Amino acid sequence: MTSREQTMKNIPLLLIGCGGVGRQLLQHIVSCRSIHAKQKLHLRVVGICDSKMLLVSLDVFTMELDDAFLLEVCQAKLKGSSLLTLSNSGQHQVFSNPESMGKIIHIAALLARSTGLIVIDCSASSDTTGVLTRVAELGCCVVMANKKPLSSSMEDYEKLLACPRRIRHESTVGAGLPVIASLNRMLSSGDLVHRIVGSLSGTLGFVMSEVEDGKPFSQVVRSAKNLGYTEPDPRDDLSGMDVARKALILARLLGRRIVLNDIKVESLYPEEMGPNTMSIASFLENGLPLLDKGIQERVEKASSNGNVLRYVCLIDELRCEVGIQELPKNTPLGRLRGSDNVLEISSRCYNQQPLVIQGAGAGNDTTAAGVLADVFDVQDLFH
């Protein structure tokens, strides 16, 4: 036993999902080595999984994928290569799908009885719910940036959250903004949350503050796309479904037993301009401009009331909805500019004025930092 092993808490991690966030997380883990060492913590990456395969250290009890290899993974994935290009270095075993998920559960079962294991989901897949639930049942911890496992059926949700302290998911809402951590602190100390209003899409935040300045909606959406703020198909943002998923996660955190379909979602384009009937190019060129007048009229009406329009989620005792709201200019939400996220939380303790949390709500760096902060918090559960 080396001296590090004698004094360090050695926590195994397994990462599912090697996209932008997953790669950034691996880099953060490597660059935080000395910070974690000061806290007597060593994060030992025992496995990495993408949609095609799983790489696992040769002995999950004692060995890890070393830092040089983790950085090599980041580089390879950055170039768009699969993990396969790295699979011959001899320091790890390789499992292809569909074998991967079974193997992860096997590793979790082995490690749950000794050091514990933190399984991290940085994928965007809805197929991970089963494996995450199983590893949590086995006594492992789960950290998610992936919203899907938390926004499926109520039955799946309750199974996954059976031991809520083992499950962390800060980066599913507002990237690394301390939203979930703060809400959990309020809930665990009995502060009754009455109302959450939030702008949880940097894209739609940008769009709404630009149209407020009088720019046509179509032009704003096109520049958002050119700036890389939107998904490849901007309708994925404009549909509001991504915000609805975040609203669902927040509402369930407050104890609401609802599903995605229960949320009233306002789409910023009509059904007849949807992806099934219109190509992206045609939507941008022919569809979008038809929406300018309607949005402009709403902006002007709001303005004549001294208000502004924001695309928000609104959760209170009665409602859980997502869409455009007319809000007073003179509030954190009303003043929001650009792509920051902002959340106003009203509760017993924050009743005169809401608790406001505001800042960058997107980006791989901050999203991965939120995941790593969750990892650091949840490792307290292991000894």
Place this chain on the structure above:
Amino acid sequence: MTSREQTMKNIPLLLIGCGGVGRQLLQHIVSCRSIHAKQKLHLRVVGICDSKMLLVSLDVFTMELDDAFLLEVCQAKLKGSSLLTLSNSGQHQVFSNPESMGKIIHIAALLARSTGLIVIDCSASSDTTGVLTRVAELGCCVVMANKKPLSSSMEDYEKLLACPRRIRHESTVGAGLPVIASLNRMLSSGDLVHRIVGSLSGTLGFVMSEVEDGKPFSQVVRSAKNLGYTEPDPRDDLSGMDVARKALILARLLGRRIVLNDIKVESLYPEEMGPNTMSIASFLENGLPLLDKGIQERVEKASSNGNVLRYVCLIDELRCEVGIQELPKNTPLGRLRGSDNVLEISSRCYNQQPLVIQGAGAGNDTTAAGVLADVFDVQDLFH
């Protein structure tokens, strides 16, 4: 063993300090019983200590001060009675000072080896540092609303924080606002904090936003006192020393090895109007009005630059200072009205726009809720 004991995690607590926050905490603990039971947690209060004595359950391994008794303590303390009036009910042992602190260490030593113990400091005393350090060394956890143990010498601070995960102190800065928790998340995930600017005194926040409206400083301070916003002697707020203590706690969290004396503190009254030379009445009547003109001129000068004055703490790579700053109107700090606290944190992840946390930064309810949230977080360390 009852069925609750079989399934519940049973965590002993010992409370030092039975003022407004301590009493409110006991009430929160009682009213959160069902919330905590859902998370399979039972908080077992084994001891309560005020400046005169310590009450301890008859057997710290198995017995607790029951809820009816805790509420009785709140009532008695509310009426200004000491714990002594309750000391004959026969369900607990009584220890008077100076015996109390030794007894707390004895209990910590006993429980550290079995269930663990969380010692909570809701006092305002600087005499608790030793006992808190000792119980942490023994393996217990410490939760503080008391700023004093964190603002003494660097040597004491480092001893107390030797195992930082065992020490939580959200409610030392901004009451229950999730400031320390959020900063700790940033630090543990390697997000480098460049700069913190914050309005951390509800009293001075109120004063600065009122003088901005053209009201004379003396009048504003007097109404703040009448509204109950200030300490009995308003100079305790105006000196800036309370803000300086909070700034010190934040700076040390960022790794700065400094003491209170290293912080440049601007007092809002001159030395010759201090408590040693002027009574409270004389300060309010004769001293304060002499300060009106100076403040008014500064307000007007700032206003002519399109700025406002705020009494803030400012921490960056070079500075740690507390005083009036001229700030742009169009920032969360510049827009601050009334007694809310607000913190702007700039870091690698929050570089374009700061992370902003804003809300009520005072009040027994939110301060005690912050303490209880810390208790809930830190109990993860015990099994």
